[in-house]
Amino acid sequence: MGDEVRAHDWAATPLGPIGEWSAALRVTVQTVLNSKFPKCLLWGKSFTAIYNDAFRPILGDKPQPLGRSFAEIWSEAWDTLGPIIERALCGEATYIEDYPTPIHRHGYLEHAYFTFCYSPVHDEHGAIVGVIDTVVETTQRFVVERDLHSLAASLESEIALRTADRNRLWQLSTDLILVARLDGIIASINPAWSSVLGWEEKQLVGNYLLDLVHGDDLGDWKNAVAALREGTPMKRFESRLRHRDGSYRWINWTAVPGDGLINAVGRDFTAEKLQAQALQHTEELLRHSQKMEAVGQLTGGLAHDFNNLLGGIAGSLEMLETRVHQGRIDELGRYIAAGKNATQRAAALTHRLLAFSRRQTLDPRPTDINRLVSGMEELIRRTMGPKIQVEVVSNEALWTAFADTNQLENSLLNFCINARDAMPDGGTLTIETNNHSLDLGEAGERGLAPGEYVSLCVIDTGSGMPAEVIERAFDPFFTTKPTGQGTGLGLSMVYGFARQSGGQVRIVSEPGQGTTLCLYLPRHHGQPETIEEPAYAKPPQARQSEAILVIDDEPILRMLIVEILQEQGYCVLEAEDGPSGLAVIQSGAPIDLLITDVGLPGGLNGRQVADAARQQRPDLKVLFITGYAENAVIGSGQLDPGMQVLTKPFAMDAFVERISHFLKEPSH
Known part of the structure; x- marks a missing residue:
């Protein structure tokens, strides 16, 4: 749907060309498209519709719904839907379950049921400019539940006949005994359910067994039911069932199919499970204590090495200041060399530490x-x-x-x-x-x-x-x-x-x-890369038209970067955090390269700023500068085309050379 939205002729709709959309409309459309839940945006008084992939099945074969008025698309149901949407436009969010709606989507009028929420959308000034329809079709579940209730009476008598010869075991067993249909509806349970889980038979019979299963165990239960439908018995599979008091009990199940039903016996082993978990927790505490011993070595060694290196850097700077005041500039070189050497050693130590913590920037x-x-x-x-x-x-x-x-x-x-x-x-x-x-x-x-x-x-x-x-x-x-x-x-x-x-x-x-x-x-699985060292004939020079935006919250580093780039002839813009940097990008100022730190204050990190910039400027080149690479930002050591990463600290001459050749590369 994202591709279809970008390709649509919006100039022929009340929304106008996509390039002229407001920020509120862009953000809302992106939110709708990114959602895995069925969503449709109704924008403006025209109720112009933009929806996501999950919403498409609800539309059926309705002709060309994208960009049309929601009132036209659902004209057969507008008498019931229109007043609800008007309430949302007045600021009232609406949530309705199993709402009956007549719809015409497969060549005939059908009666469907939906659970939906109409929510007002506000622009940056607080005005209501549209409505988001979040909806799930519940027709199948509603019809099934209605039919199930009508079958409940006949099921009770049928199950009673089938269980007559097992009544004694049924009554005396301390294990859970279950008879259920292949669709998961509970047909019968023994009295042990009351003593183990607190549920009475009338509270469970006719309801879905999966409603009692812990959310983390639903996948196992669904796989077990699928196997039983194929005629395969299931032995010793574990799951948690909800007690009437809201807690959960661990049950070990054995189940076999027969006569179109599931017959299962479950034993409560909660006490054994808790004992095993306690043992595991104790082992984890032991491993953690061993790890903390290593961390103690790490912090002690780190403090010692960095104090030595910082002492060398600070001492070199103090001697530089003293010699400058004394006018003895012929001796400055060795202090500069000493400070640079200490800085390089500190950077090397940092990279080793990052390697141990698995947070270094790799270029595999x-x-x-x-x-x-x-x-x-x-x-x-x-x-x-x-x-x-x-x-x-x-x-x-x-x-x-x-x-x-x-x-x-x-x-x-x-x-x-x-x-x-x-x-x-x-x-x-x-x-x-x-x-x-x-x-x-x-x-x-x-x-x-x-x-x-x-x-x-x-x-x-x-x-x-x-x-x-x-x-x-x-x-x-x-x-x-x-x-x-x-x-x-x-x-x-x-x-x-x-x-x-x-x-x-x-x-x-x-x-x-x-x-x-x-x-x-x-x-x-492939051939190794052939690495060729580039031959640089002369120092790189900036073209007069090249503009660079620098975003970094460290003022000293930002000042140095801006000055060295300006000395090379670049037009340089700067920002101290994510929002202010994004504002520069959205201002329309010409920018050939975005240089941004990964960790930024203000609620937007460097990757988020870059992604937002790429929405407006798809060919914008991005250079991340960072002390370490977070997987959430870089993603498994890989970068999008047109993006590169440079690890701090870096030499300024290498930095300038990197930028010059990056700008000369073709856009992705």
Whole structure:
């Protein structure tokens, strides 16, 4: 329906061209189209109709209803519907259940029943400009319920005859005994329902059994009923039934079909279930306490490292200020270099922490791991030193993996450095790649889902690890190295990267027997990308017509971004939050690129602003700048066409170069 609304000739309707619609009309139409519930918008005094996909079946084969007056579409029922809609236009919302309505939609007049709500729609000034019809057709349910009530008397006598020979067991059993029709209507229950669930027979017979089932268990019950209709007995399936006092009891059911009915016996095992849940809760508390111990290590190490880095940055700035006042500008370079170095180290530490928490920004691509290893082989050999022999064993038929190349390089280097430190007297380091098709058992051993994976393993002949070290190897800030020789974030970073990529890391080691570290990544069915480094002939220059809107709530960063872009010749607009940025976009000012932080104050985040801007400007390019990528904003590491992401902090020259080449790319 969204496509049909956009393609419709609205200039021929009272609403006018779609480009001239008011903000209230646009927002209301979008709300209607996005709803999974049947909805129809009646706009203005003409009652011009715009509806969603869920509403279409209600219309039947009515000719070309989109954009017509609601009064014309439902002329056969207007005498009854018109007064209700007029009340909504006066500000009175109306909710009516099972409302009888004559409708002509399949070539003949039929009597249908609907449950609906007519709600007034207000514009930005508070004036009522339309009505939303939210409706569900209840014809089938209404007719079925009416027919069921008429059959109740005959059912009672029929069920009495069928249960005469089972009356003794029926009366004495402490388990729930149920006879129900295949459509779920309760035909008969035994007295245990009263003692277990508090319901008397007259309160349940003739009603739907599913009305008593807990909402989370409805799917299981529907599947069970479907199987019973096919003649398949159901054994030991669990569900919760509502007690008369509003609580729920866990019932273990066995059911068989027979004579067109469902015959079931249920045992109340609520006490056993609660005991099992209490045990599970205790286990979760234990796991949580273990996790909090790791968090304690994380915060302690984080405070220590960041205090050192902030001290370096603050000290460099103070020395810069002192030397400027003294006029000794020839010494400024080393303080600037010291501050930049501390900033880069702080950014690297932040990225490692984000990797452990699985909130880093990844750019996964189809990757040839053999090619990646080959490209790093010389670096690894130099890093290992002359005492360690490096061997590469590559599977020539290696599948393509799907992973972030930079993080994969970091992971491989981290593995190799750990192996080097485990072989102080020299040894052999082997890098091995392979393919794996893991069934349920093999995948479970590795903590993975069944499927196809590519592995990258680093094998050393070093000192090995005891079991207690392996168990804590991925904990943040855990290290066996002497103080000052390791942060303990290396393997935790690799673990976070692997899990965020849909893979896993595995350690196999024994003291004195060396160590094998394997990284498993999901297979990509396709060819790896060919990455070519762009050759920039000269520094990028802005075209005079290029305009950029910058939205960021951090005033210092926003000031720096605006100034550096203006120095490059761009026309720059700025905003401090989502609503003010959206106002600039809606003002009609020319904008070639939107640069926005992801987390913004004012009720609109960066992704919401970008999506709203794309509604008005479909070809607008968007660059998100963020300290981390939230799945709700980016979505599984993927961005819409014409959108890119840049992680803070970033170097200003790289930032300007990124923008220049982004603007030159063709619009999506």
